[in-house]
Amino acid sequence: MKKEKILISGNEAIGEGAIQAGCFFYAGYPITPQNELTAYMAKRMLQEKRIFIQAESEVSAINMVLGASSCGFRAMTSSSSPGISLKQEGISYLAACQLPAVIVNIMRAGPGLGNVFPAQSDYFQATKGGGHGDYHSIVLAPSNIQEAFDFMFLAFDLADKYRNPVMILGDGILGQMMEPLRLSVVSGQLSDRYNLKTKNRKLKAKSWALTGCKKRSPHIIRSLYLKQKEIEELNLLLQKKYKTIKQKESRWQEVDIEDAKVIMVAYGTMARIAKGVVKKLREKNKKIGLIRPITLWPFPQRVFERICQRRIIFLVIEMSYGQMLEDVKLAVEGRAKVEFLGRGGGGIPKEQEILHKIESLKI
Amino acid sequence: MKKIFKHPQSLRKVSTHYCAGCGHGIAHRLIAEVVDELNIREKVIGVAPVGCAVVAYDYWNFDCCEAAHGRALAVATGIKRCRPQNIVFTYQGDGDLAAIGTNETIHAANRGENLTAIFINNAVYGMTGGQMAPTTLIGQKTATTPYGREANYHGWPLKISEILALLKGVVYVERVSLHAPLEVLKAKRAIKQAFFNQIEKRGFSLVEILSPCPTYWQMSPKEALDWIKEVMTKEFPLGRIK
Incomplete structure (x- = not known):
């Protein structure tokens, strides 16, 4: 079957x-x-x-x-x-x-x-x-x-x-x-x-x-390098x-970001809730978008570099007290305002809480 | 003329970093001779410990993997389960196998992993500067038992081989020593048996080798060998345990 x-x-x-x-x-x-x-x-x-x-x-x-x-x-x-x-x-x-x-x-x-x-x-x-x-x-x-x-x-x-x-x-x-x-x-x-x-x-x-070293010299898998120079070489490698x-494997999803004034940044489960918020607010003609990092490392820095010249506010939403927030701030480098909404300890920012937060940004 | 003694192919022609009178060099060579004699050099995979013998792979001439401290038998489990056609062994000291890695040791043995563990007991942590090992004897002075090991304060010397012998997955446990030429020959025989058991798919084998550490016993090499014979073997009696 x-x-x-x-x-x-x-x-x-x-x-x-x-x-x-x-x-x-x-x-x-x-x-x-x-x-x-x-x-x-x-x-x-x-x-x-x-x-x-x-x-x-x-x-x-x-x-x-x-x-x-x-x-x-x-x-x-x-x-x-x-x-x-x-x-x-x-x-x-x-x-x-x-x-x-x-x-x-x-x-x-x-x-x-x-x-x-x-x-x-x-x-x-x-x-x-x-x-x-x-x-x-x-x-x-x-x-x-x-x-x-x-x-x-x-x-x-x-x-x-x-x-x-x-x-x-x-x-x-x-x-x-x-x-x-x-x-x-x-x-x-x-x-x-x-x-x-x-x-x-x-x-x-x-x-x-x-x-097994059949017809070849032995292979060794190791991480110990007793000489300072050798371990520095491994690190450089x-x-x-x-x-x-970082150059080749950054992955992310963009939802309605081109004309957005507020761009939410969320990943995983949190991004699903944020997507619902985008849909709801777009129906009311609010200019809201979402960036959803798919690779968290490497962090998709490029998308922020591309858009953070515009006058926009990034709203980072996490089921934590602000961890990805730091990577967003590093990517934005002070070129745009970065706001945060998060709950930890099993708490999940709900759609209503996100809507309130966006409202409070007064855009 | 028949050649009766030669440098083992499984041992690289390099000098080791070990201290004068250390037992690791002898144990490495015994393993190399056994690997040659069983004609398994091209399918053996060794797992090196953390401790003085971490760079054993610089001395052996076959494939090797390094494991984190105490994890050698977990690493060896992963290798052997994926490549049962290879012969996989660990080489571990007393701190590695019987302190930080006790959990990995007992459970690999209890699963009856078809592996060979070579356990070097020198009653002390060597690489880090001669601290108390789980096998340090009562009264023995080390960097962390400067007044001597006291049973009611530090606990007793851990007899991991006797503990492992109780497990159904374990087929062979023998304690040998390097303190005299005859003992070295017995040690080689035990190592060979432990590898042979794996070739025959019999299950988990362990050979405990009492090995001198003159540096951290603060003895001459000769005194260290005598100390094994006269003191250490009283606490860790030689012979087949299982």
């Missing part, structure tokens, strides 16, 4: 996207609100004759991913905020060893144990490095379930292309919510629940991988790579 569309949760869509994208190894550890993803992988990875491991901790899971990646396989782990904090050591090592990997963070409210309500308060951690050292993960922020699925292909491709960790940054709403998903698939083994088939993507062999990523 062939289905064009299926109803699926964000967590499961991410899992299926990863599998279709050729993820061979998954290690996870239970934490709400991403548990459906781990459970989905437990079932589907075995159907596909791939590897699923429930690790003893998030620390162990990310290091298993490092091992799988070091020998050339597409590998992934997922967690939610407190668990992602534990993975930071491993992410720093992945970046330093220049190993591809995909890490999914279905954010919940913090700090500390917080609770399981959705939040966007891990933006700093995701985009500024998160672990120790000068490094960045590429960060993708899906805003609906179709994107949650589609971005997994992009995530694994970017990870392989740049030999760098890629993070999918969603929140509890994206993880838990169900939406129709249009599948772009294909052939292979059936999944009983959704009647899904796996696309057999031909992946390029990785010339640097650990495979990473910085060069990050510069290329």
